[in-house]
Amino acid sequence: MTVETLEEFRTRARTWLQANVPAEAAPMDGQESRDYALAWQQRQFAGGWAGLTWPKAFGGQDLSVLQQIIWFEEYARAQAPSTHNALFVGLNHAGPTLIACGTEEQKAFHLPKIIKGEVIWCQGFSEPNTGSDLASLRCKGEVDGDELVVNGQKIWSSYADIADYQELLIRTDANLPRHAGISWVICPMNTPGITVRPIKTMAGPAKFAEVFYDNVRIPLANVVGGLNNGWKTAMSTLTFERGTASLALQISLGHRVEELIAANKEAAMAETLMDLRADAAALRAMSYQSALRSEAGTLGPEGSLIRLYFAELAQRVSRASIDIFGIAAGEVLEPHGLAFDYFDGYSETIAGGTAEIQRNIIAERVLGLPRGAK
Amino acid sequence: MMNFLPSAEQLELVESFVRPLEELFPVARLHKQGASDAQHWGAAAEFGWFGISLGEEEGGIGLSATEEALLFAQFGKHLLSPGFMAGVLAAKIAATAGNAELAGKILGGEVQAAMAVAQESDREVLLVDGGAAQICVLVCGEAAAIFETNTLSERDFLDDSQWSIKLESAKLTVAPLARCEVPEIGAQAALLIAAQLTGIAAAAQDMAIAYAKIRQQFGAPIGSFQAVKHHCANMAMQSLAARDTLSFAAVAMAEGRADARFLAASALNIAIRAALFNARTNIQIHGGIGFSSECDAHLFVKRAHVLEALAGGIKSSRVLLRAENSIFEAA
Numbered sequence: 001m002t003v004e005t006l007e008e009f010r011t012r013a014r015t016w017l018q019a020n021v022p023a024e025a026a027p028m029d030g031q032e033s034r035d036y037a038l039a040w041q042q043r044q045f046a047g048g049w050a051g052l053t054w055p056k057a058f059g060g061q062d063l064s065v066l067q068q069i070i071w072f073e074e075y076a077r078a079q080a081p082s083t084h085n086a087l088f089v090g091l092n093h094a095g096p097t098l099i100a101c102g103t104e105e106q107k108a109f110h111l112p113k114i115i116k117g118e119v120i121w122c123q124g125f126s127e128p129n130t131g132s133d134l135a136s137l138r139c140k141g142e143v144d145g146d147e148l149v150v151n152g153q154k155i156w157s158s159y160a161d162i163a164d165y166q167e168l169l170i171r172t173d174a175n176l177p178r179h180a181g182i183s184w185v186i187c188p189m190n191t192p193g194i195t196v197r198p199i200k201t202m203a204g205p206a207k208f209a210e211v212f213y214d215n216v217r218i219p220l221a222n223v224v225g226g227l228n229n230g231w232k233t234a235m236s237t238l239t240f241e242r243g244t245a246s247l248a249l250q251i252s253l254g255h256r257v258e259e260l261i262a263a264n265k266e267a268a269m270a271e272t273l274m275d276l277r278a279d280a281a282a283l284r285a286m287s288y289q290s291a292l293r294s295e296a297g298t299l300g301p302e303g304s305l306i307r308l309y310f311a312e313l314a315q316r317v318s319r320a321s322i323d324i325f326g327i328a329a330g331e332v333l334e335p336h337g338l339a340f341d342y343f344d345g346y347s348e349t350i351a352g353g354t355a356e357i358q359r360n361i362i363a364e365r366v367l368g369l370p371r372g373a374k
Numbered sequence: 375m376m377n378f379l380p381s382a383e384q385l386e387l388v389e390s391f392v393r394p395l396e397e398l399f400p401v402a403r404l405h406k407q408g409a410s411d412a413q414h415w416g417a418a419a420e421f422g423w424f425g426i427s428l429g430e431e432e433g434g435i436g437l438s439a440t441e442e443a444l445l446f447a448q449f450g451k452h453l454l455s456p457g458f459m460a461g462v463l464a465a466k467i468a469a470t471a472g473n474a475e476l477a478g479k480i481l482g483g484e485v486q487a488a489m490a491v492a493q494e495s496d497r498e499v500l501l502v503d504g505g506a507a508q509i510c511v512l513v514c515g516e517a518a519a520i521f522e523t524n525t526l527s528e529r530d531f532l533d534d535s536q537w538s539i540k541l542e543s544a545k546l547t548v549a550p551l552a553r554c555e556v557p558e559i560g561a562q563a564a565l566l567i568a569a570q571l572t573g574i575a576a577a578a579q580d581m582a583i584a585y586a587k588i589r590q591q592f593g594a595p596i597g598s599f600q601a602v603k604h605h606c607a608n609m610a611m612q613s614l615a616a617r618d619t620l621s622f623a624a625v626a627m628a629e630g631r632a633d634a635r636f637l638a639a640s641a642l643n644i645a646i647r648a649a650l651f652n653a654r655t656n657i658q659i660h661g662g663i664g665f666s667s668e669c670d671a672h673l674f675v676k677r678a679h680v681l682e683a684l685a686g687g688i689k690s691s692r693v694l695l696r697a698e699n700s701i702f703e704a705a
Contacts, residue, residue, distance in 0.1 A: 066378075251702075254700070255702045257702065258702045274643070275647070278643035281637060281644075282618065282619040282644045283615075284701065285615075285622035285640075286615060289378065289621065292378060292379050302614055302618075305610055305611050308607075309611050309615060359600075359603060359604045359607035362607040363597070363603035363604070363610075366607075367583050368583075369587065369606060370594070370598040372594060372599060372603075374600065
């Protein structure tokens with residue numbers, strides 16, 4: 001038996017993607033977006049392309065980080081459906097959190113369903129009065145026998161209206177210091193007492209939602225990482241979000257810059273575009289090397305810096321596209337056009353911690369500057 | 375197996391030079407009028423700095439572009455004279471041109487080199503720190519040449535009181551002593567400049583953060599204020615981008631990969647922006663003392679501009695980027 005080289009792996013990925021990437025664009029929201037995302041994940045699983053770095057025991061492929069990078073490069077090159085879709089939370093937050101903190105039963109039940117494209121997960125972290133200051137959350141869970149009774153509200157929960165499960169952060173002990181009284185819970189979205197109200201984003205689709213909990217009973221067995229230990233569990237999730245989870249999106253950004261360079265006829269934009277070309281190369285260099293350092297166990301704290309670098313570069317690329325074409329152009333106004341990317345991109349420096357909060361975190365935790373008033 | 379990261383051994387080797395650099399080249403040396411690194415030329419030759427990436431059969435050490443780039447990033451932190459970079463390029467040009475005798479003299483430290491860069495008017499060059507140099511190096515695209523400094527005419531001293539390094543204008547009058555035309559020489563020069571600028575970005579960041587931790591205002595270290603924190607976080611992003619783009623490009627060059635020249639152009643562009651951004655922000659964080667000539671902060675800004683000029687400016691990095699195929703494709 002011969003071992004497949006990386007180039008052979010790349011060719012196999014490219015060939016499969018050419019034959020299997022859906023021709024039709026992904027629906028933006030609602031039941032159609034659920035059906036589309038699950039069908040695409042099921043097709044990838046059947047082809048052996050799901051959960052590339054996840055353990056084999058849970059349906060993954062247990063491949064190297066370099067193979068994962070090559071897959072994402074080919075994925076972006078083939079213009080496969082954006083990974084920033086309804087599957088994102090399951091594949092990049094909930095799944096990795098369960099791998100890191102879940103019980104054997106939780107992992108065995110949930111991880112294969114995520115990889116096989118059977119379920120959609122959403123996030124339940126933010127609340128109307130809890131944005132950047134996540135530890136101020138008030139949505140309450142009271143222990144009653146072997147159940148938690150949840151009351152309160154969450155907001156900005158992407159795809160909550162079409163999700164099967166939610167990673168839910170609740171306050172389970174109001175008497176403990178604020179970071180200490182929080183629990184991370186698997187919430188089945190079909191539990192009685194849950195009401196979901198979808199909210200349209202400024203880009204158009206009803207992609208996120210408010211969720212209301214009225215005496216929602218969740219088994220205590222659904223707590224991940226231990227009762228009142230949810231802050232630590234949540235931080236492991238956010239580390240994933242700010243780290244390598246966005247690799248495919250980062251690589252797609254490089255292709256978007258090249259498309260703009262190919263389309264540009266404005267001499268005045270040439271400098272901006274060459275700087276963006278270098279920035280995309282820098283982002284790729286950072287992603288490659290941080291992923292490899294992570295595999296080698298020598299990763300520093302660069303994940304939070306790369307995440308922010310990506311967010312702000314994505315916005316600059318979108319702004320450049322509007323500058324080049326102008327808002328009246330067909331490329332801008334058409335469905336799934338550049339205006340959608342541009343408006344949608346405003347979330348990059350808000351979701352998962354605003355750019356300002358991320359800078360505070362970088363300054364305090366990476367650079368060691370003293371904590372101070374926010 | 376394809377390689378994308380400097381190895382632990384490569385990082386260790388460069389680490390071994392950190393202490394000698396601190397001892398021989400404290401940044402404060404540059405406050406002295408007419409300061410020059412020429413006195414340490416012999417030590418540099420003994421360390422083997424001029425032949426790091428040159429093959430052993432050509433008298434070099436036979437390491438790669440990776441060790442060279444990582445070492446020159448350390449040079450950048452200490453604002454070593456660009457003359458050392460000229461030594462590396464001169465040895466390479468002489469060896470490639472078949473002038474083994476000259477290459478040997480450069481590697482052995484007998485002949486000192488300086489960098490020159492072409493100016494707009496005919497045959498005019500900017501010569502940097504050429505006071506003690508017998509030769510100067512000029513790189514133009516894929517062509518590179520060595521000229522004897524005693525053949526330069528109309529040498530006109532520009533300034534060294536403000537720039538902490540001797541800047542001269544001069545005219546080329548005779549044919550070069552040695553020349554070569556190889557595709558990798560331009561990329562090597564770009565990487566050496568990018569490396570020193572990456573070091574400047576890191577050193578300016580370190581200096582700013584150290585100051586933000588100790589400087590007290592309103593009864594607290596200024597680093598506890600968000601406005602200052604955000605400046606520091608921005609510097610950290612710039613430094614990381616420069617560091618990783620540099621090492622990624624250097625490894626690509628060492629491995630002889632097809633994307634090496636594109637990555638070198640990217641590394642140059644990113645490093646120029648990172649060095650200037652961090653050096654400027656460092657002055658802002660230092661406030662009044664940052665504006666004074668007694669503080670080291672201005673030295674980083676000025677040296678970043680000198681190195682940028684040696685690369686032909688940020689505009690040249692954009693020209694290089696436009697000339698290469700990106701690693702990404704348009705759909």
